[in-house]
Amino acid sequence: MDLDFAKRKCVPCEGGIPALAPDAVDAGLGALDGWDAQEGKTRLHKHLRFADFVAAMKFVNAMADLAEAEGHHPDFCVHYSTVDVTLWTHAVGGLSDNDFILAAKLDRLREAAAARR
Template identity: 40%
Template structure:
């Protein structure tokens, strides 16, 4: 993990690569500390909080654009004031560096949504 995950880009995963062990996943999670390891460290998950539906929706739209650009496919659900994101690399049925790259990038997007909503309009 020489460079920060936020500076990296997801690489296509063709399968055949072993998923992270729980220890490897925990080491990567230090750069995404708000994410939780789930299901025996085969996925990570985070619930974001927003002030209203509009902020949550704005986050989901940006998250979708990021996912498309990165070639990643997170599971996202949202509603009034929240969005939940679950990440894992489906081809290897577990975690890969790509999942943590997405996690860190999603964290940055969420900060930007909240900052933009706090700016005065007009």
């Protein structure tokens, strides 16, 4: 598995492949910043904190644009100045490379926003 996820592009997944094994999930987590595996290593989760609601929503809007471009869409919940993001590949009932690709790109998106301040 190529662990430089941010340089890769999500590929369409319609099932028919197995979800990543727990050891592959552990290896992938090592390439990400602050994500954790949940629900028996079938979900990636990250809790993000922002200065205020406006900053959180700017991130959510940028995340939506990125997710649409990648064709892989996260679940998320906004709580004023925090955003919880959860990723998994519905078609495989667990995690795929696409989840790690989007997670890495979301980390870069956050880094880019912080650099612009």
